Amino acid sequence: MASDGGILDGLARRRSLRAWTRAARGAEDAALPDLRRQIDAARGLRAQLDRLIHTGEARLAGSAAGDAVPQSRPGxxxxxxxxxxxxxxxxxxxxxxxxxxxxxxxxxxxxxxxxxxxxxxxxxxxxxxxxxxxxxxxxxxxxxxxxxxxxxxxxxxxxxxxxxxxxxxxxxxxxxxxxxxxxxxxxxxxxxxxxxxxxxxxxxxxxxxxxxxxxxxxxxxxxxxxxxxxxxxxxxxxxxxxxxxxxxxxxxxxxx
The missing domain is CATH 2.60.120 (Jelly Rolls)
Known part of the structure; x- marks a missing residue:
């Protein structure tokens, strides 16, 4: 059974995805000041998402390859x-x-x-x-x-x-x-x-x-x-x- 925290996290993610979907669809007609704010927010979010994807996929790939970190030499x-x-x-x-x-x-x-x-x-x-x-x-x-x-x-x-x-x-x-x-x-x-x-x-x-x-x-x-x-x-x-x-x-x- 999912915990309350897991349910709330899932709802928050779906709500955020819907909001960004609406913003993307409305970008052609959005007022320029609103568009600038949305772009700044999207860039900040994308940087963190890219970091998560890169680090996460590297860890998963490393785990699949047997955690390929060689033994360090003394010192x-x-x-x-x-x-x-x-x-x-x-x-x-x-x-x-x-x-x-x-x-x-x-x-x-x-x-x-x-x-x-x-x-x-x-x-x-x-x-x-x-x-x-x-x-x-x-x-x-x-x-x-x-x-x-x-x-x-x-x-x-x-x-x-x-x-x-x-x-x-x-x-x-x-x-x-x-x-x-x-x-x-x-x-x-x-x-x-x-x-x-x-x-x-x-x-x-x-x-x-x-x-x-x-x-x-x-x-x-x-x-x-x-x-x-x-x-x-x-x-x-x-x-x-x-x-x-x-x-x-x-x-x-x-x-x-």
Whole structure:
């Protein structure tokens, strides 16, 4: 038997849906001041609904995939999986992708090819256990540039308390149709300077791991502002690239 609270919640939802249905039907004839108020209210509601859908579907997908969060290494104090691999994007695909195109709120695609015959789409991971719920697939056809790069904007939490005693690891499950040179570049903005660290990784490794020991950098850890990561694929023409999973973590280096 449904509780009183459940019945009231259901009534409130149906009442709200009817009100928004009436507003949508009457938008053509509504007075402009009323229309502005309705639009502002709808935008606020849509932002919260989008957040609920993204987080909820990511949790449900993760549960179906066995809650695909890897075991943290000893000393790990921060861990992150970008939204592309965590939950469904509003626009799951695009074609003829120009340089600088955004994929959700945390990623952009860059390249140096004027004729960008590139198709991107987010797909569900249905293979090995332990991977993210979603994957990113790039089909590259005619491409006369030299590189393709996916830039990931790292949350501010990674920069908070970052010190030279930290090691940052980027792990990526990468599949390519043919051999490619793949690099991971970590960028750290500190004051007016940007520290850039590059590691080459091998597609097909399980997963490919790039580690960056900050002890060997000129990082001013009192002025760290932001981090971002570039996944760089050199000369990717006529191939398919599938990023099955990408995660990033931060841990304190073991003291010797």
């Amino acid at each position: 790990t104090d921060w861990w992150w999986r970008p939204e592309i691999w965590n939950g469904p994007l509003d626009a799951p695909g695009m074609a003829s992708v120009p340089a600088g195109s955004a994929l959700g709120a945390q990623a952009r695609l860059f390249h140096d090819c004027p004729r960008a015959e590139i198709a991107l789409r987010q797909v569900r991971n249905r293979c090995a256990a332990g991977l993210a719920p979603y994957a990113l697939q790039a089909d590259v056809f005619g491409f006369d540039g030299s590189y393709l790069s996916l830039a990931l904007e790292v949350p501010d939490a990674a920069a908070q308390g970052l010190q030279k005693r930290h090691v940052i690891a980027v792990e990526a499950a990468i599949e390519t149709e043919r051999p490619l040179e793949v690099f991971v570049r970590l960028n750290i903005r500190h004051g007016p300077n940007t520290e850039q660290l590059v590691r080459e990784v091998t597609p097909g490794a399980d997963p490919a791991v790039a580690e960056f020991d900050l002890a060997y950098t000129r990082l001013n850890d009192r002025r760290t502002e932001r981090l971002w990561v570039d996944l760089i694929f050199e000369r990717p023409a006529m191939t398919q690239i599938v990023l099955r999973d990408v995660t990033m973590s931060r841990r304190v280096r073991a003291q010797i």
